[in-house]
Amino acid sequence: MRKLYPMMVDLTGKRCLVVGGGSVAERKVTLLLECGADVEVVSPATTARLAGLAASGAVRIRRRPVRPPDLTGAFLVVVATDDPQVNREVAHRVRGAGGLVNVAxxxxxxxxxxxxxxxxxxxxxAxxxxxxxxxxxxKLRQRMEQTIGPEYEAYLTALRLLRERARRxxxxPHARQAIFRRAVDSDLFDRAARGDAAGVDACIEDLLQAAPRAAAGT
Known part of the structure; x- marks a missing residue:
């Protein structure tokens, strides 16, 4: 069994190639666009939504079968055709060149x-x-959606604000780390979840003021 290395990758402006134009390819393209990738699709036919994205300039489409030169220079390649042999051949070429490839x-x-x-x-x-x-x-993701709601977006915004103010x-650095540890056990979450901006600011100020005591306790 392979042991895969978990990582988060910045795709902003990176050329990402999607081979295929069906519904699976459409989902892959959507996720790549959300991450700021420069997306190119190679497929003789595409879904209406992919065609619309091309018409708006969001993606580029080459309406033909994939060719080896298409793979050159791609930061990563996603293969999602309905032909397993084509999928395997493309994957073999990309991996042979040391590239990153995902096959649906x-x-x-x-x-x-x-x-x-x-x-x-x-x-x-993830x-x-x-x-x-x-x-x-x-299924596990759907379970987590029930417990980790949109309030966590506001909470993370508050934690980011705390981090920026603490750095200034x-x-x-040890005192800052002590503050960050205390923050995740404080009532900052409740205040952020309620949209209580003044309460968030007060909680952050309390955490910063307690810095010497927090550092001493580490």
Whole structure:
């Protein structure tokens, strides 16, 4: 069993190639666009939505079968045609060149897998079964959606504000880390979840003022 390395990748402006134009490819394109990728699609035919994205300039489409030169220079390649042989051939070429490739419904041909993702603003929780059961990953994500709601977006915004203010106000990195640990056990979450901006600011100020005492307790 392969041991996959979990990582978060910045795709902003990166050329990402999607081979295929059906509904699966459409979902892959949508996720890549959400992450700021420069997306190119190669497929003789596409869904209406992909055609619309091309018409708006959001993606580029080459309406023909994939060719080896298409793969050159792509930061990553996603393969989602309805022809398993084409999928495998493309994956083999990309992996042989040391590239990153994901093949829909064929985890063994992939050099990276796309997890089931829960997003709450900048909070991202990714769940993967290593290709063993995408259905289980989806079910677990749906369970987490019930407990990790949109209030976590506001909470993370408050934590980010605390981090920025602590970096400006406190030189000692150990003292800052002590504050950050205290913050996740404070009532900052409740205040942020209520949309209590004044309460959030007061809580952050209390945490910063307690810096010497927090550092001494570490």
């Amino acid at each position: 419904d064929d985890p063994e041909a992939c050099s990276f897998l796309v997890p089931s993702v829960l997003r709450r603003g900048d909070l991202t929780i 769940i993967s079964t290593g290709g063993g059961s995408p259905a289980l990953a989806k 106000a406190i030189a000692d």
